[in-house]
Amino acid sequence: MNQQEYQRLPAEILFQLEIETLIKNEKYPIPEGWKMSPRSVLTYICGGKSGNMDITPKYIGNERLVEIAIATLVTDRALLLIGEPGTAKSWLSEHLCAAINGDSTKVIQGTAGTSEEAIRYSWNYAMLIAKGPSEEALVKSPLLNAMETGSIVRFEEISRCASEVQDALISILSEKRVSIPELNMEIPAKRGFSLIATANTRDKGVNDMSAALKRRFNIVVLPAPKDLKTEMEIVEQRVGQLSASLGLQAKVPSVDVIERVVTIFRELRNGITIDGKQKVKTTTGVLSSAEAISLLANSMALAASFGDGKIRVQDVAAGLQGAIVKDESKDALAWKEYLENILKKKGMSYYDLYHACMELNQ
């Protein structure tokens, strides 16, 4: 695969070297169907050392949660990651698959239009008509593929699917086999098969998962980054990676730009200033770390395409305006209030950003 051609490469290719090093230096027993031991998976995700190589942390936050997630996959249970939008659910699930199987591409992308066929199997109708039901005519879903190879399948945004479709998983997860009555056969899951689903807490009540289905998952709730420092670390690291992979011709934003953006996001998200002294009106948007990352990448793109490659406050201000004001009537007011009451009083370091933002709001 020519790596330059694609917009985004799967984790196992991006971090191929790290994965190979970890496999080479493996010291602990490896579960069946896995490429490395649970401990090495933990090192891969949370960072550490393998031999002489530094492994970059992929998930920055509570290591214990990652431990629970990995331990879940060692047992034959499925894993459900729940969290606010932008709390690295999909990110974590992709990297888990990359480390455990070296393959994060078996994905079912859940939407309101996902049908049961996408979960079980469907048919190549041309072939079906020509040859009748046969194995060649069978189109296997990623889940079925994972069962056959004994690997892990990811189910993104499970709560966006209709409840009827979700329920198709219930018997699959308990019996670990899919029957194909048309061919009078059954495909059993090989050892190592498991499923990682992600669901959004903001979707709660849209297509709530049934109790029976929830029962089949071990549930791990991913929290928003717990403090400013952790969040800055996450944003800084991801923006660096993004700019490299997108080939942006702009300088990576300085720590102080990142700090300002993350501070504004955190304050608006939590409804309170970082020093805990003032209440802030919250906006309708989620303002996750992921959005902060894309905002900064966006500013870099602006700077590269229309500026001299250095991020200007005007670029950041435009990004902030777009990210924060989602619902014109409510958010615009809250944002203006924040600018006047909080940002303006933050002192010299925020002065230029404040003015750039105010200009956009005139």
Added chain:
Amino acid sequence: MENIFGIRHLSPASAYHLKHFLEQKKPRFVLIEGPSDCNDMIEDIVQDDLIPPFAMMSYTIDTPIQSLLYPFANYSPEYVAMKWAYQHHIPCAFMDLPSSAFLTMEESQLQQDKVIDLDMDVNDQWERIFEHVDDTFQFKEAITLFAHHLRELNPPDGQTCLREAYMKTTIEKIKETGLLEDDIVVVCGAFHIEGIQQATCLSDNEYQKINQKLVNRTLMPYSYFRLSSLSGYGAGNKAPAYYELLWQHMLENQPKQAAYDYLSRISLYQREHGYNCSTAQVIEALQLAQMLAAMHQETLPSLQDLKDAAIACMGQGSESQLMEAFIANDIGTTMGYLPKGMSKTAIQNDFYSQLKQLKLERFQTIVATPLELDLRENTTVKSKNSAFLDLHRSCFLHQLRFLEIPFCALLPSKQDTADWKETWELKWSSEAEIILIENSLYGESIAYATQFCIKQKLEQSTNMSECAFLMEEAFLCGLPDSLLHALQAVQSLAIDSSSFEDIVSTAKRLSRIMRFGTLRHSANENIEPLFHQLFYRALLLCVESCQCDDKVAHTIMEAMKTMNDLSIQHDHYMEEEWLQVLVELIHRDDMNPFLSGYATAILLERGFLQENDFQQILTYHISQGISVDIAANWFEGFMMRNHYALIARSFVWKQLDEYIQDLEEQDFLRALLYLRRAFGTYSAKEKHDIAKNLGSLWHLDENSVAEVLNGDLKKEEQDLLDELEDFDFGDF
């Protein structure tokens, strides 16, 4: 010395391995780290009918009381060692500094000692490393090494060194009796192993000196809640109930079972409390917990593993759903029990025998339980004692309340009229026992201690209403002697008292005692004359007190209200005189206008004011001739009583209406503040009725007037009012 066995206090693994060690070594003497002046308690501690958790308590002989606690659970290694020695008929003794020495040390040093030996933050790590070691020898080696490193990191302070030297001296003294080193097993916190080995013995002189001081000591039941760090108390242990579980399974040589047991208990708790939690989930949680342990290269899951697994498998990822189950199973409601007569203080014995007599034993749990008392005679039972059981209970509980022993709390009564009923909430805690023991300095029994405290407070008090308060307490506690004491104190202070409010509040307390005296069987013939005396004094002082400024007007008003109530409650006692005072108040111009208005309201309400007189007084007080703030203030006082009596009199509203319309703008603004305040106490319904009155006065539609008048203020109006509040009228 090979025979020093290092332990961690309150650790089941330590207890388990210690027991094994003792069985292997078969010593002829066991020495335990513990206060050496408490040796005589060991005999009681090892009795079979004592149920842990319990604590040894030492406290100073003099006030202010300082106390020191040594808590034990049944998985405390020290307790296990004592039991073992007793069962094998081997002498056993404590070897640490006497508790008296700790109690006389500096405050700051004391604090330090409460967190004993090993840093408590290492709980999870400790559990992973030590709680699951199978082999006794390995355990002993490991903990000794661990302590060695700990000692390197935190070198011992002066106090610790002294303790270690003392312990070493005690060991040497035991050896002098002819025992060989191999015959003695020494049990101490692992931290002290090296210290004891390296310490130099104290000289005889020093040793004697330490032992000189005297303190009181006793045993007391303890609770797991108190033992857990949740109660915010030093020597805590994160999850006593869980450790007990671990201990039970260790005794059966099945430490693995503890995990099964714990998760099943969580699931059972969840089911009992309406959550869906199946056996399948328990199995899954167990698998996950074992996997988590395996990731840390452990064979058995730690408590944290179990909890995290339970959250993922049973709690849908959120800890909050399982919080209650965790607390119930980590800490639990276990209480220790001491057999009768084992507690060393008379007041404890008195307390427990009273609990039994009054049939209150079932309330000795740490779950708060309500108790309703009916103080009247129960006519369905035979003996006099059981007929008044609830009354006796009430007196007992009032005594505890007065002594601030947190065993009971009096809940506010639901109806004002049913004074024969009391609702209490009873909840036992170790704190209650501690305070109970501390009260032993005041008397041999609860009643004596209460009497003593009342007497002491009476002697210190120079204020009549304070004494009256104590008198009422004595009355509630059913202590006739104290009541008499307090009565005498009140009498002597009453002679010189000239404060109207004090006298009235005292009279009110006396009145309560008189009215409920028969119910509580403690009527006293001396009270009534005193009450009459005070009431009369108040009558004489009333007029004078009403010549006051606005600041105290409200307190005086409350006192007037009480006077009026008292007169009515006691068969219209001195009614004529009281009304006379009120009439004087309304006719004199040098009274505080607010109180004068209030007096008018009382008279009007009681029907002693002719309609004509009333109209004349009202017209007089709110007329142009009188300065506007005096008029408005008068009206405010006038409106403090029966609202309906005013609403029903259309004359009032007509008069007020005319008055307001005649006011100049400046004056109106001044009156506005008083009037708004006065109407603030009226309910929405009452305001509606007033508006209707005004509507009919103005010949307008009543309802629409009400709507306009009771609507929300407009912003400009609100601003205007805010401005007025800030305005200083003194500038006029």
